[in-house]
Amino acid sequence: MATDVKYRTDDASNNNVIGKKGQLFPKKAEVDLSFENLTYTVNTFSKFKKVKKEILHGINGSFQSGQLTAIMGPSGCGKSTLLNVLAGYSISGSSGQVYLNDSLRDEKQMANISCYIQQDDYVRDLLTVRESMTVAAHLKLPTTVSAISKASQVEDLLDALGLSIHGDTVTKRLSGGQKKRLSIALELITNPSILFLDEPTTGLDSQSCSQFVSLMADLAHNQSRTMVCTLHQPSALLFEKFDQIYALSSGQCIYQGPPNFVIPYFAERTIVCPPYHNPADFLIEVAIGEYGTDVLVKLADTTKITYIKDHNNCHLISEDQELQLENGTCLKNNNIADKRQTFKSKILNKPPYYLQAYHLYLRNVIMYKRNKANLMLRVLAHFVIALIFGYLYRGVGNDASVVISNMVFVYGTNLFLVYTGQMAVIVSFPLEYKVLKREHFNSWFTLFPYMISILLVEIPFQILCCLVYIVPSYIMTSQPLELMRFSYFTIFLVVTSLTSQSTGFLCGATMPVKVSVFVGPVFVVLLSVFGFAIRFTDIPAIYVWLHYFSFVRGSFQSLVYTLYGFGRGVLPCSDEMYCHYKNPMKFLTEMEFAQVNIYPEFFYICFFFLCTYVLTTTVIWYRLNKR
Numbered sequence: 001m002a003t004d005v006k007y008r009t010d011d012a013s014n015n016n017v018i019g020k021k022g023q024l025f026p027k028k029a030e031v032d033l034s035f036e037n038l039t040y041t042v043n044t045f046s047k048f049k050k051v052k053k054e055i056l057h058g059i060n061g062s063f064q065s066g067q068l069t070a071i072m073g074p075s076g077c078g079k080s081t082l083l084n085v086l087a088g089y090s091i092s093g094s095s096g097q098v099y100l101n102d103s104l105r106d107e108k109q110m111a112n113i114s115c116y117i118q119q120d121d122y123v124r125d126l127l128t129v130r131e132s133m134t135v136a137a138h139l140k141l142p143t144t145v146s147a148i149s150k151a152s153q154v155e156d157l158l159d160a161l162g163l164s165i166h167g168d169t170v171t172k173r174l175s176g177g178q179k180k181r182l183s184i185a186l187e188l189i190t191n192p193s194i195l196f197l198d199e200p201t202t203g204l205d206s207q208s209c210s211q212f213v214s215l216m217a218d219l220a221h222n223q224s225r226t227m228v229c230t231l232h233q234p235s236a237l238l239f240e241k242f243d244q245i246y247a248l249s250s251g252q253c254i255y256q257g258p259p260n261f262v263i264p265y266f267a268e269r270t271i272v273c274p275p276y277h278n279p280a281d282f283l284i285e286v287a288i289g290e291y292g293t294d295v296l297v298k299l300a301d302t303t304k305i306t307y308i309k310d311h312n313n314c315h316l317i318s319e320d321q322e323l324q325l326e327n328g329t330c331l332k333n334n335n336i337a338d339k340r341q342t343f344k345s346k347i348l349n350k351p352p353y354y355l356q357a358y359h360l361y362l363r364n365v366i367m368y369k370r371n372k373a374n375l376m377l378r379v380l381a382h383f384v385i386a387l388i389f390g391y392l393y394r395g396v397g398n399d400a401s402v403v404i405s406n407m408v409f410v411y412g413t414n415l416f417l418v419y420t421g422q423m424a425v426i427v428s429f430p431l432e433y434k435v436l437k438r439e440h441f442n443s444w445f446t447l448f449p450y451m452i453s454i455l456l457v458e459i460p461f462q463i464l465c466c467l468v469y470i471v472p473s474y475i476m477t478s479q480p481l482e483l484m485r486f487s488y489f490t491i492f493l494v495v496t497s498l499t500s501q502s503t504g505f506l507c508g509a510t511m512p513v514k515v516s517v518f519v520g521p522v523f524v525v526l527l528s529v530f531g532f533a534i535r536f537t538d539i540p541a542i543y544v545w546l547h548y549f550s551f552v553r554g555s556f557q558s559l560v561y562t563l564y565g566f567g568r569g570v571l572p573c574s575d576e577m578y579c580h581y582k583n584p585m586k587f588l589t590e591m592e593f594a595q596v597n598i599y600p601e602f603f604y605i606c607f608f609f610l611c612t613y614v615l616t617t618t619v620i621w622y623r624l625n626k627r
């Protein structure tokens with residue numbers, strides 16, 4: 001049972017062991033993936049008109065369990081698109097049927113039995129290999145599996161993928177090949193039946209490529225997994241390591257079969273490979289039309305004819321079978337027929353939300369700790385600015401002759417904490433999003449616990465930064481040393497900074513970095529004008545709503561009221577001649593702040609904060625699920 005303490009297979013007789021220590025992994029169904037009449041269309045724009053562009057043109061094919069299949073073809077022929085469509089990563093714009101054994105693909109089932117490893121290694125740079133694996137195990141495996149079993153499973157996988165000796169290495173220090181192996185190990189934790197890999201050999205040297213492809217072949221053969229990857233132009237040696245080749249040319253399939261059958265297959269069609277030529281190069285040359293475009297049309301037609309519509313008997317040109325394409329009969333692969341079974345896959349019980357949030361939070365804490373330099377910089381920046389501002393505006397808080405200067409200090413303070421709150425996350429989130437997308441697509445967790453885990457680390461840290469700024473600057477500027485005023489002052493600044501941080505998340509989640517770093521600050525500047533640079537009575541009617549909408553204005557007015565309102569007594573005057581604002585109420589009245597009620601302002605800022613996070617979560621959810 002998959003839920004056993006010792007992690008066993010569903011079928012005890014089945015020897016599903018890949019680790020050297022003999023750890024048993026939960027056995028998932030062997031799944032053959034086939035597709036019929038698969039089309040993928042995107043919308044493009046030509047001369048300001050929407051034009052539909054078909055990338056995959058009604059292709060058929062079948063990828064069997066226990067085999068490593070390479071999707072090959074020239075650049076731009078649609079390899080990644082096909083992989084995206086098959087993995088369920090791109091859904092809108094696709095049509096045709098995708099089968100898992102004899103059942104039509106169901107999105108939930110697909111997510112449960114497959115994983116998709118993209119070309120770029122989106123792994124967590126600041127975690128060690130073992131930490132990454134452990135978190136993945138906690139998130140992906142049911143809670144009924146004990147921590148010891150999870151640890152043992154992690155070790156077995158590291159062993160199997162040759163990563164044991166790098167277990168304590170931080171992933172950013174891994175080589176390209178090691179990172180790719182880690183990407184696979186992370187997904188193998190749930191023993192998926194199907195693995196999709198987009199150009200896994202890109203960026204690897206020939207030796208690493210060869211080792212990596214051998215590893216993939218082992219993973220396919222040992223556990224009857226269905227492994228499908230896209231590939232550019234492999235060496236002859238690498239080409240031979242694949243069980244099946246699926247060749248595309250401009251969105252049409254021109255060949256599907258074993259690699260050693262490529263040359264005879266094309267020779268049958270009078271496309272002759274030059275002697276001593278790499279068959280992989282030859283295949284690509286045919287695909288790009290070096291042997292004529294008319295042969296490509298014929299090849300595409302042939303593969304269509306020879307694909308029997310009944311997906312149970314989908315056609316493959318297999319090594320030990322005679323080619324019978326001339327009379328249009330499909331070769332029935334008995335192995336495939338034997339494997340056909342009603343496809344059912346147990347959905348693993350994921351940990352509950354609170355546990356997901358807990359493990360994600362622990363992961364964030366580790367990553368934050370490793371990123372000490374960045375954190376220290378943030379704290380230090382707040383402290384240094386506090387000293388600069390504190391010195392510039394020293395003593396202004398308790399002097400009737402410089403009340404306006406104190407108001408400028410409060411404005412500057414408010415704006416500073418609004419900016420630091422926003423800018424800290426506005427750039428980091430788009431980078432984070434790529435890893436989030438990979439993990440979310442591969443069903444590591446749900447979005448809600450993820451958001452909570454982010455806030456659980458970001459909010460306390462931002463509060464710390466605010467305090468590091470507020471305490472010294474408050475004292476240096478001689479603000480009233482009253483607990484009530486200090487508390488309100490601090491609470492307003494912290495809440496405003498956090499609200500601004502939430503707008504940073506929203507910008508980061510909705511816009512490309514180049515746009516968000518511009519839009520975010522402009523938004524803040526716009527909101528900060530109200531309440532400070534313009535009197536309410538001077539605001540044109542069409543902008544009045546902005547006055548009320550601005551949480552920066554609400555915060556600024558409340559801060560000033562906190563310092564000068566609540567019945568503050570007469571201020572000392574350092575000017576011997578005259579101090580216009582000896583009575584703080586006079587100042588508040590002239591500034592139109594006398595009627596400020598800080599409590600509704602506080603609730604409005606909190607409401608703004610909540611709404612922004614709800615909106616951010618909704619946008620991220622939409623982006624993650626838009627396929």
Ligand SMILES: Nc1ncnc2c1ncn2[C@@H]1O[C@H](COP(=O)(O)OP(=O)(O)OP(=O)(O)O)[C@@H](O)[C@H]1O
Pocket residue numbers: 042043044053055073074075076077078079080081082
């Ligand atoms: N959303 C899209 N809008 C417009 N064209 C697209 C879109 N997605 C893919 N294409 C086009 O579809 C074709 C196939 O793209 P795809 O990325 O699948 O190619 P590929 O074979 O994986 O290429 P490469 O090997 O260079 O990565 C390309 O011409 C690409 O420009």
